[in-house]
Amino acid sequence: MTIDSAAHAAPAAEAAATAAWWRDAVVYQVYLRSFADGNGDGIGDLVGLRARLPYLANLGVDALWLTPHYPSGGADGGYDVVDHRAVDPEYGSVEDVEALVVDAHALGLRVLLDIVPNHTSDQHRWFTEALADPGSPAARRYFFAEGSEHPPNNWQSLFGGPAWSRTPDGRWYLHMFAPEQPDLDWTDESVRADFEQTLRFWLDIGIDGFRVDVAYGLVKAPGLPDNPGSYSPTLFGHGPEQAMTWNRPEVHDIWRSWRAIVDSYPGERMLVGEVCLADLDQVALYSRPDELHQSFAFRLLKSGWDAHAFADAIDSALAAFRAVGAPVSWVLSNHDKDRQVSRFGGGAVGESRARAAALLMLMLPGSPYLYAGEELGLPQAHVPDEAKQDPIFFRSGGARPGRDGCRVPIPWHEGPDVGFSSDPQVPAWLPVPRGWSEYSVSRQAEDSGSVLRLYQRAISVRRDHPLLGSGDATVTVHGELLRVQVEDDHDAVTCWVNMGSAPAIVPAYGEVMLASDSRVLPTGGSVVLGAGTAVWIAE
Ligand code: NOJ
Ligand code: CA
DSSP: OOOOOOOOOOOHHHHHHTTSGGGSOOEEEEOHHHHOBSSSSSSOOHHHHHHHHHHHHHHTOSEEEEOOOSOBOSSSTTOSBSOTTSOOTTTOOHHHHHHHHHHHHHTTOEEEEEEOOSBOOTTSHHHHHHHHOTTSGGGGGBOEEOOOSSOSSOOBOTTSSBSEEEOTTSOEEEOSSOTTSOBBOTTSHHHHHHHHHHHHHHHHTTOOEEEETTTTOSOOOTTOOOOSSOOOOOSSOBOGGGTTTSOOTTHHHHHHHHHHHHHTSSSOOEEEEOOOBSOHHHHHHTTSTTSOSEEEEOHHHHOOSOHHHHHHHHHHHHHHHHTTTOOOEEESOOTTSOOHHHHTTSHHHHHHHHHHHHHHHTTSSSEEEEETTGGGTOOOOOOOGGGOOOHHHHHTTTSSOOSGGGOOOOOOSSSTTTTOBSSTTSOOSSOOOTTGGGGOHHHHHTOTTSHHHHHHHHHHHHHHOTTTTSSEEEEEEETTEEEEEEEOSSOEEEEEEEOSSSOEEEEOSSEEEEESSTTEEEOSSEEEEOTTOEEEEEO
8 A cells, every 4th residue: 555645835935934943853852850860869950951961962952842840749740830930949940940041052952841731730829729718719720619429520530530539628629630730720811811921931031932731631611511432541642532621622722822922032932732632633733823833743652663554643744734834743752651662562673663763753844852761762661660650550550550661760871870860879769770771871872883873863964954854755655664755856865664574675766874773785776674674865
């Protein structure tokens, strides 16, 4: 079967807009708690991150996105925010964010912060006021319902169990995630006004934009009626069966007002939204010209190692975002999903497939988001149950493993302590598996065949070649081979990925620019691709 995506000439307005940095930026997601511990308490922090910025500059990325750095109740890895205009002392101070931005900019790196508008922590001042006084203005900022025996509707928390819990005085309150994350009611004007202040607070200190958490969820159906369909808890891929909770049309108005604020600042600030809907056409609507600049296309994050699944993911994302004139934001991994080396089979097989997938993603038109550690080929870590922190594990009674395994600290050095913490005696907040020294940055930097060196090279070649990350793409499947070609009027670059289990031969009309590993062998006019490898060819 062949899947063709129609190549379109970019209209003039779109072509003019391609200058914006974020349209083809390589963005690196820093999981702050696990990146680098600068003060020796076993927890990653802003000082540690600042010291590692040269590593990111050297990797060649354009921007970093920082997972939440706010004071937090600690129930959901920082996504339960107590104060949106402050920094958790565990991570540092507002001055540290300012210094981070200055240092990053000096190295040519932009900085995106995470913003979490769908819910607060139950320790947020508003929620404690709302608990203390049901008639207070703060109580109108959340969803409360009078106590009856059963929850007010059939909505389920994405972390498991009902989306409603009881207050000490017997009312119900809504939380689409953990009970410690009460949902905000965005029909309340003071909620809107307060978040606008938060945007300005951080934009004023010079950050380059925000990744917007749960951007598809802020508005709920009036009256909170039951959802129509049966429910399966998952963080990705919601559809019409949960139409009362997610993707309400009114949510787009919020993004229009945020866009106006962000665009009023100089320097091309930007917003990228987390929109976990199954239908990419719906996801792309969040990136219409007057809304968020980007919304993540998560389909590759969910695709198995299969040429048709990948082709469909790429084609449908390109078509959906082309229709709104926005670039695709590609994601192979993040802090919510098992790492790709493990997803693609684990061990040497998983690693070679992950290398090939990286080459593919780094040539697609749009903006790839890398998750800290994927450039080291880290597998999903085994985290013993007693060390687990993720509410998904606890709320499911241990039935779901949770997300800790993709959040384990980065190994920087060889040796038993792997150099994550400035104090080698202090254990990291999540245990680093034995043997992870072999994935360390210091070791991979010395090894020209390492995953790290492949990412570095791919990003550097991409930087130097005008077609990589832009151009018009054509996606085809040939047996178990996936072929993506990007082209303009003069040149073309082809990426072949062998997604089968045996070597395959592909034609090569031009020069081999980059191979995912040493099992890619050019042989005059053609290239032998080992199973699970990829190649870039300049045609
Ligand atoms: C999406 C975030 O990526 C995830 O980590 C978090 O648990 C939920 N949103 C709730 O904020
Ligand atoms: Ca620390």
